[in-house]
Amino acid sequence: MIEMKGIVKRFYIGQPNELEILRGIDLVVRRGEFISIVGASGSGKSTLMNIIGALDRPTEGSYLLDSVPMAQVPDDMLSEIRNLKIGFVFQTFNLIARTTAQSNVELPMLYAGVPRARRAARAAELLEQVGMTDRRRHLPSELSGGQKQRVAIARAMANDPAILLADEPTGALDSQTGRLVMDLFHRLHEEQDKTIVLITHNPELAAETERIVTIADGRIIREEKGGGAK
Ligand code: ADP
Ligand code: MG
Numbered sequence: 001m002i003e004m005k006g007i008v009k010r011f012y013i014g015q016p017n018e019l020e021i022l023r024g025i026d027l028v029v030r031r032g033e034f035i036s037i038v039g040a041s042g043s044g045k046s047t048l049m050n051i052i053g054a055l056d057r058p059t060e061g062s063y064l065l066d067s068v069p070m071a072q073v074p075d076d077m078l079s080e081i082r083n084l085k086i087g088f089v090f091q092t093f094n095l096i097a098r099t100t101a102q103s104n105v106e107l108p109m110l111y112a113g114v115p116r117a118r119r120a121a122r123a124a125e126l127l128e129q130v131g132m133t134d135r136r137r138h139l140p141s142e143l144s145g146g147q148k149q150r151v152a153i154a155r156a157m158a159n160d161p162a163i164l165l166a167d168e169p170t171g172a173l174d175s176q177t178g179r180l181v182m183d184l185f186h187r188l189h190e191e192q193d194k195t196i197v198l199i200t201h202n203p204e205l206a207a208e209t210e211r212i213v214t215i216a217d218g219r220i221i222r223e224e225k226g227g228g229a230k
Helices: 045-052 075-085 101-111 116-129 145-156 175-192 203-207
Strands: 002-012 018-029 034-038 060-065 086-090 163-167 195-199 211-216 219-225
Touching: 002 045, 018 045, 018 219, 034 045, 034 175, 034 203, 045 060, 045 163, 045 195, 075 086, 086 145, 101 116, 101 145, 116 145, 145 175, 163 175, 175 195
Parallel strands: 034 195, 034 211, 086 163, 163 195
Antiparallel strands: 002 018, 002 060, 211 219
């Protein structure tokens, strides 16, 4: 599903300075695999996630997403690929503040041109799956952190993407609420065969995935089987 070879990412911070944040990442993630990426703060995890999610491009290296060479995809088509193939979940939820839980879940479908009635039905189904039916008309500000994250996960699943990318999704939640979010990921993995890439600081949560990839200073320094391995 994800095939990266020799990925390098440099940021220019003004002449003559340049930061090499990713220093040659080779990473293959099978369809239906659930992996975690761990590593110290500043090691390059989010930078890698942004490239996997086509939010950013590498400076060097090749990246095949679902067999598509991303370097050949023009910029104006990246957002469409993202919207249809990838679901994003962030530490800070990133919900649209001025609109309801239901409308947030409908948004990716709106972008994809799904008709209104079908959007509403699908959003209702997704909100039900994450146990948020009774909060569907609430604004994000009227929801707890865990509830916001459940809405964000429902939104991420709206267009039934093959991949779910989660960058510290439990980082802003207490451990009990984080547990609920992690259980949702396990369900999506097992019941819907989603490919999931989870960035986490929590070693216990990482250990539940099928493979744990450790990054340090822009390089993969370790890959281990996790407790979730089949
Ligand atoms: P992590 O998610 O592992 O904490 P990041 O990938 O967010 O790490 O960041 C890795 C390093 O890259 C950090 O030192 C960060 O400051 C730097 N960095 C990230 N994005 C940019 C950018 N757009 N410009 C310059 N430096 C950046
Ligand atoms: Mg990060």
